[in-house]
Amino acid sequence: MVTFEYAPAPESRAVVDIKSSYGLFIGGEFTDPADGASFKSINPANEEVLADIAQAGVTDVDRAVAAARKAFSQTWSKMSGRDRGKYLFRIARIIQERARELAVLESIDNGKPIRESRDVDIPLVAAHFFYYAGWADKLEYAGYGVDPRPHGVAGQIIPWNFPMLMLAWKIAPALATGNTVVLKPAETTPLTALLFAEICQQADLPPGVVNILTGAGETGRLLVEHPDVDKVAFTGSTEVGKAIARSVAGTSKKATLELGGKAANIVFDDAPLDQAVEGIVNGIFFNQGHVCCAGSRLLVQESVYDDVLARLKRRLATLRVGDPLDKNTDVGAINSAEQLTRIRELSEVGEAEGAERWSPECVLPERGFWFAPTVFTGVSQAHRIAREEIFGPVLSVLTFRTPAEAVEKANNTPYGLSAGVWTDKGSRILWMSQQLRAGVVWANTFNKFDPTSPFGGYKESGYGREGGRHGLGAYLVPSERSGR
The missing domain is CATH 3.40.605.10 (Aldehyde Dehydrogenase; Chain A, domain 1)
Known part of the structure; x- marks a missing residue:
């Protein structure tokens, strides 16, 4: 090839x-x-x-x-x-x-x-x-x-x-x-x-x-x-x-x-998976994950978990990390040394607590503040990486079986800023949006903003x-x- x-x-x-x-x-x-x-x-x-x-x-x-x-x-x-x-x-x-x-x-x-x-x-x-x-x-x-x-x-x-x-x-x-x-x-x-x-x-x-x-x-x-x-x-x-x-x-x-936020991005088994993967990438790796409403917790229905993860890894392998002024760059620099330190510390905690860490192969510049796009699997709700806002390009993946379980896990956070729902059923989207304690719920998209639409959160x-x-x-x- x-x-x-x-x-x-x-x-x-x-x-x-x-x-x-x-x-x-x-x-x-x-x-x-x-x-x-x-x-x-x-x-x-x-x-x-x-x-x-x-x-x-x-x-x-x-x-x-x-x-x-x-x-x-x-x-x-x-x-x-x-x-x-x-x-x-x-x-x-x-x-x-x-x-x-x-x-x-x-x-x-x-x-x-x-x-x-x-x-x-x-x-x-x-x-x-x-x-x-x-x-x-x-x-x-x-x-x-x-x-x-x-x-x-x-x-x-x-x-x-x-x-x-x-x-x-x-x-x-x-x-x-x-x-x-x-x-x-x-x-x-x-x-x-x-x-x-x-x-x-x-x-x-x-x-x-x-x-x-x-x-x-x-x-x-x-x-x-x-x-x-x-x-x-x-x-x-x-x-x-x-x-x-x-x-x-x-x-x-x-x-x-x-x-702050710790948004759940929820993918059901009837979702358009290629579209969902693009939404997952945009949800957490847009702006290096420096987004208060970032979809940093990915909840995937068990029956499509392997398929979604495989597609996600293939897509992440195509992301280009580097010079922010290069028009080909997808993921730029971490904003400061202080923020980079926090991202590294919480990622190390994730590994220490037993989650499996994966990043695509990429060469990071020698100078500046850089962190490769990172995915954690085997994450439980008790892990710090699933509870604390990392504010960086780090995704925690969890699974669920039923819509009720998805809602319970999504709402199990002190935050309530945003959420995303991926499904082919309009009735499910409407039901989920009523159950999720989030100020903004995106349906089959993520991180979409418009000046005519209000934005804000609940709880912390x-x-x-x-x-x-x-x-x-x-x-x-x-x-x-x-x-x-």
């Missing part, structure tokens, strides 16, 4: 201009931090230092919140929904115009394959701004009363797995509803948020409507606990989410939390919804005549 190798197809880095250092974006201008502190942003694919990033402290958080409060009181909340929508439409169009630049920068800073940044993340970012621009002058029809009002200043904290997409999920509905924003991107992936600050300038967004503070966890804590922040929105780990919930408890602040996966009409509610105070 003749095998053919793809020639390298690298995307050009020349389309992005990475500055040597970046300041904080406060009141429509870039400014140095009060104490001059900074940290370095690293390319996870080769450990190259990309830029020095300003680290916001107490004084900087105060300045940013004050700028957001001033913009809210004097400009943004007084503007008509129609005019706010014009700004959002303008931002969406600029994102489309600069889509290639954003995609390349996202892959450099994050480690994800350029195909995903280019074809999934950035188009969805623009779509969210277009979608919420359309809502800006129609809020009285959103189901929150005839005259819903914005909260005021929203403090928003986003993770490193989908930096631009999470930014859009947070900022677009906040601005559409008349709130102003202070956003903190993740410490390891600040560059596209800072480029978005330039886009805000390009769109002539009024100063202070969007402020971006870079920094580590302490910066986020200062933002959450700031007395003049009215609304907190966080996407990230359950541990940090619990700390935020404790912090806002007893205050007038509103909060939405989108946290958090509360509140982002996306769709429901996503407006997190940023609105319903009027008395709302009936809610």
Whole structure:
């Protein structure tokens, strides 16, 4: 048999201009931090230092919140929904115009394959701004009363797995509803948020409507606990989410939390197996498994277990691991050394507890943070790899005999963010979706997102919804005549 190798197809880095250092974006201008502190942003694919990033402290958080409060009181909340929508439409169009630049920068800073940044993340970012621009002058029809009002200043904290997409999920509905924003991107992936600050300038967004503070966890804590922040929105780990919930408890602040997950991807014996295998791969190996709703637990009906596993291994053997900027790459770099350490530790625990580990043959680059796609079989519900969120390209495979057993195993988790069901029977899909304690249930697909569809979880996966009409509610105070 003749095998053919793809020639390298690298995307050009020349389309992005990475500055040597970046300041904080406060009141429509870039400014140095009060104490001059900074940290370095690293390319996870080769450990190259990309830029020095300003680290916001107490004084900087105060300045940013004050700028957001001033913009809210004097400009943004007084503007008509129609005019706010014009700004959002303008931002969406600029994102489309600069889509290639954003995609390349996202892959450099994050480690994800350029195909995903280019074809999934950035188009969805623009779509969210277009979608919420359309809502800006129609809020009285959103189901929150005839005259819903914005909260005021929203403090928003986003993770490193989908930096631009999470930014859009947070900022677009906040601005559409008349709130102003202070956003903190993740410490390891600040560059596209800072480029978005330039886009805000390009769109002539009024100063202070969007402020971006870079920094580590302490910066986020200062933002959450700031007395003049009215609304907190966080996407990230359950541990940090619990700390935020404790912090806002007893205050007038509103909060939405989108946290961890340990999703079950359930394959029945009547499922279209080749399609299901593609869904399994997309469910756990998309974005290196750095997905809160990743299908990290595969539940396969016993009668097709051997067939599904054989097909899955054949498919994984074709995945290409390597340079995120190569258009042929399927699995990119792990985002950080810290995350790679956690993935390795939990994988070693899986082996120590008796699960069987398998990975396709692949040569990993010598520099950077890399982990081969990994499948564990012989997994029980007691294994840590079946209970804890690994947040990496690691799949645990379990079996079931009946739909009731599948539901019981799928729900046997403290999380409740997402699930997938693969079957030919529509009635079974509907029944399963009612039984599964998950905020999103995909039917014969996985990891599909749309700005019109709400997303969020139950239990330790958090509360509140982002996306769709429901996503407006997190940023609105319903009027008395709302009936809610």
